[in-house]
Amino acid sequence: MVTRATCTEQLLYEIHDPANYITPDCTADFSKVDFKEIEKDKIAFSGASGKTATTTYKTSVGYLNGFIGEGQISYGGSNCIARALLAQEIVEKRLKKVTYPISGLRCDLIGINSLFDDGKIPNEINEVRLRISAKTDTKEHAQLIANEVETLYTNGPYGGGGATKKVDEIISIASILIPKDDFTITILYKNT
Amino acid sequence: MKLWEIAHVRIGDKGNISNVSVTVYDTKDFEKVSEKLTPEFVKQWFGNQVLGEVKRYDLPHLGALNFVMYDALGGGVTSSTTLDKHGKTLGAYLLDVTF
Structure with missing residues (x-):
């Protein structure tokens, strides 16, 4: 269109x-x-x-900027939001005690029908998935952040399930300006 | 009346800057929309999502407002810990503004 x-x-x-x-x-x-x-x-x-x-030319420079550790776990049924919030509180408290650097801590509550699907969209919230994500300096520390969510299986509120964890390397981009005079542009045509 | 009944939005990102355009379907609604959607209003609407300044560029002949929101994407696509790193879903929240 x-x-x-x-x-x-x-x-x-x-x-x-x-x-x-x-x-x-x-x-x-x-x-x-x-x-x-x-x-x-x-x-x-x-x-x-x-x-x-x-x-000047705008130039995008990629640089290594640490790692993101992320963990997720779901809670369903009555009181699921309260249990997810309690789980979040536990992880937040534990992450305050660690000695490695943490920044950009993000705690999300997600969900509609991923746990128990009876073919209808529920009128009320019947499940919630806690997602915790934060940045740190090394892959090992990012793994520890992700582990803090998985451990809620046995050291957290009743009925947690479907835990996942993930570690991503962060390659950030900084935009800088470089004088055009610093470049010599040559074009090479190739016949194939 | 909600903004989505009289306008459409498109949102994009550059680094940690979110850029949303609001275009009215009928130019008779342009004045009403420009009066309400001041940069201050848009910054307040997005609350903690937009930490920096909001700038607005007006294109009355197209019935469009172009908002540039600084420090709005948790560090940007390559650094953010959020799910929607591009901020693509934020435009739909702006469409909820009531007139």
Whole structure:
């Protein structure tokens, strides 16, 4: 579907200031762009302009930024939210006592019909899945964070099930500007 | 009346910045939407999700507002501990604004 509405969404997608969208070739000005529907799924646009390009290239630099440890466990039936919250409290308290660094601690309660599905969407909350995720410095410490959730099976509120754990390496991205003069661009064409 | 009855949104991300456009279906609703959805209102609407400044760019001829929300994605796609690291679901919450 190509309409004024879909084109407007696409025009503004991730561009921030429409009058100053920095590209490698120019600083584009989309603020006066207008769309006209000329026939079904066919749009004409006008009003795009631009200014001279900046003297820098945006460069995305990836860097190692530690690890994320994540654990999940579900509780179902009556009182499931209270049990999940108690489980969360236990893990939060235990993570406060560890000696390794922890940041970005996130505790989520998720769920509709993943535990006991009787073919109907329940009117009331009948299950909840606790998800705990945090960043730390090493893979081993991330594993320990994930283990804190799994251990709720036997050291937590009644009826926890379906525990999972995960460790992810974090490669973060920093955006920097590099002077264009620092690059020599060569293009090599190959006939195949 | 809810915002979803008179406008549509699209949300994207760049690093730790969330960018949401709000476009009215009928330009007669543009004034009403621009009056209500000030940058301050949008920042307050998202509460702890948006820690930084909110900037708004207006495109009245398209019936669109483009919001740029800084420090809004828990560090961004490559660093966040949330489930929705791109913040793709946040736009739907903005559509719940009442008029």
